[in-house]
Amino acid sequence: MTPSTRAEGACKNRKEELVQIGQPDPRAYWKSLEQLHGGQKPSAEFAKGLPSAAVTRTDDTRRDFLSLMGFTVAAAGLAACRAPVQQAIPMLVGSDQIVPGVSSWYATTCGGCPSSCSLLVKQRDGRPIKIEGNDRSVLFGGGTCATGQATVLSLYDGERLRGPAWKGQSADWRQIDRHVSESLAAAERSNREIVLLSGTITSPSMLEIVTDWSKRYSNFRHVVYDAISLSAMRAANEKSFGRKLIPHYWFDKARVIVGIEADFLGTWLSPVEFARQYAASRKPENGSSLHVQFEPGLSVTGSNADVRVPVAPSNLGAVAVALLRRIAQKAGMAGFPEGPEPLADSKKLDAVSEELWRHRGASLVVSGVQDESVQVVVNALNAFLGNIGKTVDTARPSLQRSGDDAAMAELVERMNRGEVHTLMLHGVNPGYDYADAGRFLQGLEKVTLSISFSDRRDETSSHAHVICPDHHFLEAWGDAEPVESHFSLAQPLIAPLFNTRAAQESLLMWLGNDTSHYSYLRSFWQKNMFPHQKEAASFDAFWDRSLQDGVVDFPAKSAAPAASFHGDWRAAASGIIDRQKQQPASREDSYELHLYESVAMRDGRSANNPWLLELPDPITKVTWANFAAVSPQLAQRLSLSNGDVIALKTENARAELPVFIQPGQENRTIALAVGYGRKQVGKAGNNVGQNVYPLAQVSNGFRRLSALNIALEKTGRRVDLAGTQTHFSMEGRPIALETTLADLSKESAAGEEHKATPTLWTEQPQGEHSWGMSIDMNACTGCSACVIACQAENNVPVVGKDQVQRVRIMHWIRIDHYYRGSEDNPVSLHQPMMCQHCGHAPCETVCPVLATTTSSEGINQQVYNRCVGTRYCANNCPYKVRRFNWYNYTENPKFDFNMNSPLGRLVLNPDVVVRTRGVMEKCSLCVQRIQLAKNIALQGKRELVDGDIKSACQQSCPTQAIAFGDLKDPNSRVSQLMKSQRYYQVLEELGTRPNVGYLKKVRGSAVI
Amino acid sequence: MSSTTIATPNATSNAPTGRTGTIILPPPAWVDGDTSLQQITNDIVRPMEARPGKGWWICFSLAFAAFLNLGGMVTYLIANGIGVWGLNNSVGWAFDITNFVFWIGIGHAGTLISAILLLFRQQWRTSINRSAEAMTIFAVMCAGLFPAIHMGRPWDIFFMFPYPNQRGPLWVNFRSPLVWDVFAITTYLTISLAFWYLGMIPDLATMRDRVTNRIRKFVFRVLSFGWNGSQRTWARYEVVSLVLAGLATPLVLSVHSIVSMDFATSLVPGWHTTIFPPYFVAGAIYSGFGMVLTLLILTRQTMHLERFITMRHLNMMAKVTMLTGMIVSYAYLTEFFGAWYGGNLYERYHFINRATGPYAWCFYLMVLCNVITPQVLWSKRIRGSVAALFVVSILVNIGMWFERFVIIVVSLHRAFLPSGWGMFYPTLIDVGVLVGAFGMFFTFFLLFIRFLPMIAIWEIKGVAQQQAHTLAVSAPDQTSAARA
Amino acid sequence: MGILAVCLGGALAAWGLSRVGIHQGYEPVQPIAFPHKIHAGDNKIPCLYCHYAARTSRHAGIPPASVCMNCHSLVEKQTVEIEKLKEAVQDLRPIKWTKIHNLPDFVYFNHSQHVLSGVACQRCHGPVEQMERVKQFAPLTMGWCLDCHREHAHVPVAAVPRAISTVAKNFNPVAGLDCTSCHY
């Protein structure tokens, strides 16, 4: 690989090091498959992509200049002096797959969480650099989530293990295989168990390997453990429908959606898919569905609901029961146990049940409460409403969560009793996230051989005897079946960066099967998938097409009719009522806890990903920490202010977190995000926030994400939270506008189209196109996938907590969150905000050096190399979307995130300049994508068509809230949307004439 | 003024006063004591010839330390990036541009005294114009420092100038007030420097003819351009002075107007207002006079120049300060009225926020210093007290610094979208650069009063001669009264 | 005299400053003395035969050694330089060429866009087919780029010989003058 930049000295040497392949030097990375195989070197000029791109270059210019500052007449002679010699090293043997400088796209499956979304990954010069959704997937439809977008950075995580380790010492695979085989033989002879403890496995081929193991070893057991499990739901569904399953939901078919503490738009089960369905059901053109959410803390889902009711965790079951009581009455079911009304305002429940009943068969009740009885009640609700088989699909269930809390608890006990000989840990970290992590680790001590497939020394693997680091999913083959009969393939985008091995391959190896994982996968598909299809004649053709598409869908395995509900809902309901009655009257000083997955951190597995650490929480906009969300009322009563650290105590755990005053928070409940406070994940994520998993209470064998009777005390300490937005009121300004369904229909009658503000100036000459964007605030859920997508696409640096606190976040797109209404339960609005590409841009007029001007195609273009950094443009930008490079964020040890390491810089997009310090930057409407699309059109000798260009944010959006296109093309989607009655431009009264417009948020009919 | 100069004879007129029979009050005497030419020369150059006193050394050490500190701070700033300041995405300018506007404002009094008062033939300017002009130049140098160092990439500052280049050529944006600033400040500094230096040439010649040390003689010879007091040259010289004064007068008004346009042409609530140019000019003169008062009181007391910088001079300056202070106060009122009357949502919020927001204390400090303080100058007793005037002048300086801070930071920190709101907190480097700029200013000023004639010798001579002449002709008996 | 010296010095300094960062005429010695004259000139091998990436990529690319070997495994003539090439291929040792045309990283230049629009290679690289050793022909300054872009901002590249014959006859893209044509 060539140092294409004019890099000298240390910088160059480092790159030279990178060039050395196969050296033991840990910094010697692959840059491409070809490099690894066959000793071919991909060619030269990776201009900007390589580490230290523009930065060194501009420095050189400066160096040239400074060297001439001291000139006299000799300046002329000096001008002849040369910049450092650059070398270009072509491949020895050309490849028809890799043309330097041309990106290719491969379909694969996301390994960021068990939702297993289908992806298309951009590979450039042998490196995956951008994750995008695979729009051929019928489930996920091309959207992604923030976590998925960020997984590409995890690939280049410097904390990943460079190779396998045996008892803390690095070892080679052969050694390890010998040790493990010996140990397994011993295990077989003993009467102790061999256990594979894994997270949810959606891969059918891997499950086949697990089956092979159970066949081979009689004492083998597979235990599935999810940190955030839906174990109770599975158990309840076994009781209700006779099968341990998680149903697959169809939010798009529901006209009334009732959520009882399930953040299905943010984190719950399969958020990308659900967000997509949800947006479809919420289209105002079709008369939006009604969404009612009962939840303790304000979640992304709750912030989108038409009606949101704050309910304490202990009361959620009662709400479900109260709803069921009403529905049962309507359905004519007798014998419903009597109980108190859970809400002060019982009319609300009447209205909700009325709506549900009115939309029988087209409604949906979901709950994430980890309680069997509640889930049975919810199942009963859906059953009585006739939703089973319609919006609740049990015939083709979701396989995205299969954790079993009880089995895990049992395993821990067995381990402690010394009944486990060999324990293999795959995709789990119970040493961090298990409710009683101490007990688990104690048990681990008693295991004869513990093997972890973790990619790093984490809280669990550091206690294991062997670490056999698994590939990152972008380096690995694989498949997934997120929903029954919907398959998604995974293929490697890069040769393994380190001496890692697919866990599947290790498992096969220890079974004595030395086929590669790839051939195992292929033969598995040949055996199990190929026969079910008819299109392809040969398996090779089928395989190639499947690999190219990334997804294969088969009809449901069993054409069984919708499962009938036969759960004992009466018992479940009375159980809940009894529990409610038994509950001690809540004391003044005891509170409830609500634990939730944050959009950025989820269960904590990506905790070393600086992009995610710096992703503002969609609701609170806090980065780099978790916090205790308390209601304004409680804060006032306890005189707490943002940042005051409080201690929360359960019977056996205690956590201290800073307070964040959260409007809409249930008054007696304190909400905490799990996934933070990891101790052994890496330098970026270690000790960020607090681990609150130990606070979770276990009831009836299920770990609930809540706790009762929490003691709260003030510590007197303060921790300043790093929020990217500190003011959540619009102050009565017309910024994020909303309308109602009723008004909308009235307006359509009036039929008034948006008109540009008048101007005194003559129109400037325009080119062939006029790029514009339209953002549907009704579709935007605030999920923040676009933020990370933009960061990945545009080489946006991570700046760290301190800089965020100093209001210096660099994100080009932010999602503004505003509240309206009362503090106790306000209405939320999410407004993505990026450069509005004003036709009459205030920033341009004030730039002294013409570093920012309007292009002939309507883009507000920022030229970094011309910018001198007066920041005048940022001051004069009414949208405050310009971002200044306060420091050098690349190759600066003070910002020790991905851009400070040669490995981390591999993620940079070579088509976008890495900005040096002192220059202004901002959204460019992904101009590199526009140019690329134009060039592709040129290569294809055709005109650009609508949809050729998708901005990174648009591509990632699961709800298609963002439309980008040519405003001059009257048929483009964006032009069509501009004609919408809901179209408006933010602050258009200033005469800025933005090319980015918004569609107003629509509030549902005010039935409730 | 009017009370003492009912019919002051025209300074250039040689008509014997009183000849026409009008009752003429004696003109004010602007030089006390012996008005013999030699004595004037001796008295004025005394500080340059004597060894500097303890007071000078203390002041100089402090100032120079701060100046060195500025060097360190600026080096650190350029080595690390603008991030070492407290600026952020919401508040892109704070101490940097506050200091810039503050120093530019300080400069204005010098030009006003030297140019505008020359055109108005105000003789009291003669004792103070030299040092006021020097103050202008040093202040503009301080001011010029900030636009340079506030840039993210100061090494690219040459991008700001329209020079032929190989980028197309790519020129500059002549619509940007920052480019106007570049031209305005360059012009202002150059013209002020020319004016100052031109005025100093005869005095440099005086020095050349006095000093005996060969090196000093050489230096003064080079600097004095071979001036020999030729009346033919004097005639041209005076005309050129008038021409320069005529040019500098609109220039000084334009400079702060242009600086104000940095704000006025933007659309930030609190900046976007048409009253800024006159408001800023008045503020500049107000702050400049504050600084002139500070400097002259210090120099007068430490260098014993009471003969030339009389209480009457201080009195005049106090009056100008009071007048401009009231103009400034009026502008504050107008801003609030405009916000209320204009009915613009953002503008209104800004002014409510100015008076009640997190930076309200800055606003009230500004009101205290700029609105309340000048009112005490109505009192003749205060105008006659050096100590009181000194305190007032310091308060004026503080108030005017905060005025700029309020305008810049308070406007920026809560602009249009509440999601983009943020607070500015200065860092040590911010404060260090602020202090350092004062260090630079005072270092230069202290060197100036030590090495260059800080009062225009030749102008004082002219005034003193005329004063002696007039008094002798018109009312010799009132001379002592006027002095009292 | 003095004034003249100052003027002369100033002019020289200005000229010197104006040449900073321009490496026109750069003609480094390459590890293998590859003569473009023989290949592209005498033997008339099309530019895009070896620099095939220029058709699809932003980089024209230096041909992999395997491309050289397409001919040199057949052509019998042997020289010291060809021997160097063959050794490198045998040893799997990449050849480190010295890059001649270097644009700053903040400029995005796409070869394929220009090649497909019909810009002849010689327009920027000069008469390479006559060069024994390649040297930088053009100043590669922004002004130089713009000279051509302005010329073809509305008039497609037509007068210049086509580098590639596959460009559709009636598809004549024009040159962009926006900053974002090259800077992003």
Added chain:
Amino acid sequence: MPPVPKNFLVATFLDQNSLLQAVRAVRDRGFRIFDVYAPYPIHNLDGEMGIRRTRLPWVTLGAGGAALIFALLMQFYTAIWDWPLNVGGKPANSTLAFVPITFELTVLIGGLSTVAALFLRARLFPGKRESPMLHGVTDNTFALVLRIRDDSFDAHLARLLLEQSGVTGVEEKAGEL
């Protein structure tokens, strides 16, 4: 070394009034005053000496006017003709925005040219040596200098006239002025 011919008659005074008297006296008798040297400008002396009003302001006007035209042309050329960029949708010819720079350049070049013209006209330049003939004129002495040109110069009469008007010393001196 041959004696240098004494070519100037230098009369020195210690007060302005004596000087004025002397000037009138010698002028009345037809002497042409070479120059008067004074520590400060004496305002009513120019007329007495017969000095014409200087034409330097015309330089200001000319240079300022040229600068004005240059500034306008520069801005028109760069912003409209050479490379009109779309800056905030504003028309390329934003004439009003060009006013400040036009004004500043006019003042700058006008002012500097005037100063330069003064230096040229009065032959002032850095390092020019002072004349030893004029001791004290930068301090407290006024000097009236007559040039002894040829035989027609009545040195005696001149001396007489000067001595009558309160002179402190009259001397014939050789040298350059």
